[in-house]
Amino acid sequence: MTSDIEKGNPTPAPASGTVAADAVEQSFQVVEVAKGVKDGVAESVGPDEKNDGKEKEKEKPQPTANFGNYFRVLGYGTWLDWLLMGSSMLTSIGAGIAMPLMFVVFGQLVGDFTGYFIPNSGVTKHQFQASINRNALYLTYLFIGKFVLSYISMLCIRISGLRISAALRLAYLRALFVQPVTTIDTISPGKVSTRITTSSNTIQLAISQHFAMLFQSLAFVIGLYVVAFIKSWLLTLVASAILPFILIVYGIIIPPFIKIHKVTDEYNEQASGMAYEIFSSIRIIVAFGAEAKLAGQHAATLDKAAKNEKKNAPLMGFMMSPAFTAMYGVFGLTFWFGIRE
Numbered sequence: 001m002t003s004d005i006e007k008g009n010p011t012p013a014p015a016s017g018t019v020a021a022d023a024v025e026q027s028f029q030v031v032e033v034a035k036g037v038k039d040g041v042a043e044s045v046g047p048d049e050k051n052d053g054k055e056k057e058k059e060k061p062q063p064t065a066n067f068g069n070y071f072r073v074l075g076y077g078t079w080l081d082w083l084l085m086g087s088s089m090l091t092s093i094g095a096g097i098a099m100p101l102m103f104v105v106f107g108q109l110v111g112d113f114t115g116y117f118i119p120n121s122g123v124t125k126h127q128f129q130a131s132i133n134r135n136a137l138y139l140t141y142l143f144i145g146k147f148v149l150s151y152i153s154m155l156c157i158r159i160s161g162l163r164i165s166a167a168l169r170l171a172y173l174r175a176l177f178v179q180p181v182t183t184i185d186t187i188s189p190g191k192v193s194t195r196i197t198t199s200s201n202t203i204q205l206a207i208s209q210h211f212a213m214l215f216q217s218l219a220f221v222i223g224l225y226v227v228a229f230i231k232s233w234l235l236t237l238v239a240s241a242i243l244p245f246i247l248i249v250y251g252i253i254i255p256p257f258i259k260i261h262k263v264t265d266e267y268n269e270q271a272s273g274m275a276y277e278i279f280s281s282i283r284i285i286v287a288f289g290a291e292a293k294l295a296g297q298h299a300a301t302l303d304k305a306a307k308n309e310k311k312n313a314p315l316m317g318f319m320m321s322p323a324f325t326a327m328y329g330v331f332g333l334t335f336w337f338g339i340r341e
Contacts, residue, residue, distance in 0.1 A: 073203055076167040081160040085211070088157035091149040092212045096219025098146035100227045102139060109135040153212045161208025165200050172196055193276070195269060238337045242330045249322040257315045260308060267305035274298050 077085070112135065115121050116128040176184070176192065228236040278285060278294050285291055 070206070073168060073207060074164065076171060077160060077164045081163050084156040084160040088153045088160070088212050089215050091153040091156070092215040093219040095146050095149040095153060096216040097223045098142050098149070099220050100223035102142050102146075103224070104227055105135050105138045105142065109139075150216075153216070154209070157208045157212045161204045161211075164207055165204040168203060169196060169200050172200075193272065198265060198268075235334060235337060235341075239330050239334050241333070242326045246322060246326050250319070253315055253318050253322075257312055257319070260311050260315070264305050264309045267301055267308060271298055271301040271305065274301060 074085075109132065112128060112131045116123045116125075173196075225236065228239070274294075275298060278298070285294060
């Protein structure tokens with residue numbers, strides 16, 4: 001008896017349904033094996049170790065901001081940066097002192113006008129003209145000196161700020177690249193770019209323009225107090241009564257303002273990270289027709305940032321009003337006290 005092969009009849013191929021069933025069965029077997037391995041790993045870890053991991057994450061200390069971090073940022077500068085910052089500090093002090101001296105000269109100028117136009121003052125026209133010319137020259141020289149010193153101060157501190165900010169960004173990238181891959185995968189590239197840009201710009205302002213303005217303002221205030229105490233120490237104390245009001249009001253307003261702005265920055269970071277993820281996977285998003293949905297999510301995040309920042313609008317108004325209130329209040333107080341004296 002000859003077989004089917006010898007007769008030339010090939011063995012019939014299995015039906016397509018049988019092949020699909022076998023494939024599905026193999027898939028279920030793979031899933032079951034993977035599930036068993038996963039369960040085994042989970043059992044080997046145990047609930048205690050899981051809880052310990054969660055407790056370690058919770059106990060991880062959060063970095064706190066302190067004044068030492070400011071000097072830590074300055075530590076990224078070189079000797080040239082420190083030289084530029086020292087030059088900026090000295091020129092800022094000189095520019096700040098120039099303003100109180102202008103007030104002194106302006107007061108003498110007003111006194112010259114008052115003394116000349118008072119009847120029977122005895123001041124001749126020639127004396128009045130000579131005094132006016134001299135004080136006008138003093139004001140011109142002080143203006144030129146203040147302009148030159150302010151320009152040098154801002155130029156030096158701007159150069160050093162850019163150099164230190166660039167060194168800080170480079171150190172940030174180096175620290176990021178030495179992180180393990182598991183840590184890098186948990187961070188969105190969009191958040192990294194937004195954080196390094198926003199933080200670097202903020203730090204750059206703090207170590208450049210704000211640094212120069214700090215010393216210029218301190219020199220201005222100290223110079224004003226010196227001149228004021230020389231002219232009238234009692235009137236100076238009366239005018240200083242407005243300082244506690246300024247300190248209390250701004251001490252109440254500024255902390256919530258910074259807190260709200262920090263939340264807004266977090267929303268902006270989320271939106272930036274989302275935009276990066278969308279553009280990096282744009283082909284898949286277009287293929288599935290998810291453009292409108294993801295664009296809506298991105299817009300919703302930006303709307304949250306805008307709504308949160310609107311909370312700062314009243315605080316911004318309150319930050320402006322106390323300054324003008326204090327200024328006009330001290331004008332009225334000093335005029336009233338001066339008339340009584």
